[in-house]
Amino acid sequence: MAFDKKLLDIVACPVCKGKLEYNKEQDSLICHADRLVYPITEGIPVLLADRAEPLPAE
Secondary structure: OOOOHHHHHOOOOOOOOOOOEEEOOOOEEEEOOOOEEEEEEOOEEOOOHHHOEEOOOO
8 A cells, every 4th residue: 555645734743743754765754853764554654753763864
């Protein structure tokens, strides 16, 4: 199941309530403000702070 990009208009980072960016290569959502990466499982974003991974250094 693919992620519906329309969800980006209504979902927010659970930590800072900021915008999330979709990463198609890793099938995840990124919060640049908190430097966190949220996984997407079977097309559903897992927006739980304890399931987020730190954003790798660029």
